Amino acid sequence: MQEKKSIHGAWASRWIFILAATGSAVGLGNIWKFPYITGENGGGAFVLVYLFCILLVGVPIMMAEVLIGRRARQSPINAMKEVAIEANHSGNWSLVGWMGVLAGFMIFSFYSVVAGWVLYYIAGMGVGDFASIDGDAAGAKFNSLLADPQTLVIWHTVFVAMVMLVIAGGVKKGLENAVKFLMPALFVLLLVMLGYSMQTEGFSAGWNFLFHFDPSELSWDAVLVALGHAFFTLSLGMGAIMAYGSYMPKKSSIGGSVVTIALMDTLVALIAGLVIFPIVFANGMDPGAGPGLMFVTLPVAFGQMPGGQIFGFVFFLLVGIAAWTSAISLIEPAAAWLVEKFGWHRVPACIALGLLVWSLGIAALGSFNFMSDFTIFGFNTFDFLDFMTANVMLPLGGLFIAIFAGWFITRKMAEDELAISSPLLFNAWYIALRFVSPVAVAIIFILNLVEKLS
Numbered sequence: 001m002q003e004k005k006s007i008h009g010a011w012a013s014r015w016i017f018i019l020a021a022t023g024s025a026v027g028l029g030n031i032w033k034f035p036y037i038t039g040e041n042g043g044g045a046f047v048l049v050y051l052f053c054i055l056l057v058g059v060p061i062m063m064a065e066v067l068i069g070r071r072a073r074q075s076p077i078n079a080m081k082e083v084a085i086e087a088n089h090s091g092n093w094s095l096v097g098w099m100g101v102l103a104g105f106m107i108f109s110f111y112s113v114v115a116g117w118v119l120y121y122i123a124g125m126g127v128g129d130f131a132s133i134d135g136d137a138a139g140a141k142f143n144s145l146l147a148d149p150q151t152l153v154i155w156h157t158v159f160v161a162m163v164m165l166v167i168a169g170g171v172k173k174g175l176e177n178a179v180k181f182l183m184p185a186l187f188v189l190l191l192v193m194l195g196y197s198m199q200t201e202g203f204s205a206g207w208n209f210l211f212h213f214d215p216s217e218l219s220w221d222a223v224l225v226a227l228g229h230a231f232f233t234l235s236l237g238m239g240a241i242m243a244y245g246s247y248m249p250k251k252s253s254i255g256g257s258v259v260t261i262a263l264m265d266t267l268v269a270l271i272a273g274l275v276i277f278p279i280v281f282a283n284g285m286d287p288g289a290g291p292g293l294m295f296v297t298l299p300v301a302f303g304q305m306p307g308g309q310i311f312g313f314v315f316f317l318l319v320g321i322a323a324w325t326s327a328i329s330l331i332e333p334a335a336a337w338l339v340e341k342f343g344w345h346r347v348p349a350c351i352a353l354g355l356l357v358w359s360l361g362i363a364a365l366g367s368f369n370f371m372s373d374f375t376i377f378g379f380n381t382f383d384f385l386d387f388m389t390a391n392v393m394l395p396l397g398g399l400f401i402a403i404f405a406g407w408f409i410t411r412k413m414a415e416d417e418l419a420i421s422s423p424l425l426f427n428a429w430y431i432a433l434r435f436v437s438p439v440a441v442a443i444i445f446i447l448n449l450v451e452k453l454s
């Protein structure tokens, strides 16, 4: 069979794929969300469940997404359809791709708001607004930002524009070059921050909080959050990795690449936790403070260290870049589909998509001010979008992808695409995909329902 080519282009090498996918994975989920949900869910036991979810559910499903994408070399909606048809099944599997596109829009709308906070902090650090700030003042500053829709709209708009600009230009060149330098730089800065937090008196308390296992802290609710976050942090269940996989060179190992990506993502999350919690404990703050955690703890640390405003500026800059390379992958599946389906140029596709997600973002940002009274199922818009996507849509999308790749496409197709030489490793993947991950997702869903209804 002649090898298929994507009309959107291809990554220059396997390493570029790994970097791009790591760029998608490593984002606000690691530095902002992981620490605050760990704080809300009691620490160590939650972290352990999360690590199991990454290994047993996340890695096998990520491999499935890449293999489907690379097999079809099209946007997730069309890839699901084509691969299903190749295996003599209904083209309606494209619905999984559609749900992913919807999830991507929904995630983007609150992601962009948080990225907007990051941009505001970059600017603030740049002009020295946070110099020698203490915990109370940092909290007050963050709250006054949330209360100010105008400022929020400005930064949200800037972020939407940044993302659409890259997608409009085609992900390949712009993104390839960006991630090559930015991801390593982010790593180095995180390590610098780790060095700082290791010197605070809160380090051992922070370490214990992250790694001390106390099962009494666990609830089914916390397990669901851990599972959902495994999907969110690895960009799984909505087609982002499938889209990136469709640009992957043929002769490169999917398994090895995926393990590398998952490892880097996990490392960044754990280091972020080891940076943030010691600062929390050293300053008598509350680890369960919620979404504001990073935005009140880090300025305190930067306020105290020599040269802190410069480090703070660079650090938030890198968080912003991490958010940027992730957000691109939230919209790429939809953009690629528009190009494939209607033959649109990327520019009009991005303008249309940009307007859509910009408007959704306004609703998310209003949760903190002009729409604070508006709730859906008891959530404000921001929390609803976060909950629905991470805890419902992504695990559900992942469940369908696992069932599809495990039970519907032929074993031969999977073997072909993965090209794993060790039968043992292939079988380990296959069992994890066919049994472990669907059963885990199903059980966690069901027990959560039971817990909520009782």
Ligand code: PFF
Pocket (backbone or CB within 6 Å): 024, 025, 026, 027, 028, 029, 030, 104, 107, 231, 232, 233, 234, 235, 236, 238, 239, 240, 241, 326, 327, 329, 330
């Ligand atoms: N993985 C990203 C993060 O951890 O910040 C968020 C994300 C990006 C989720 C892309 C889903 C996605 F498709």
Ligand code: NA
Pocket (backbone or CB within 6 Å): 024, 025, 026, 027, 029, 030, 232, 233, 234, 235, 265
């Ligand atoms: Na992540």
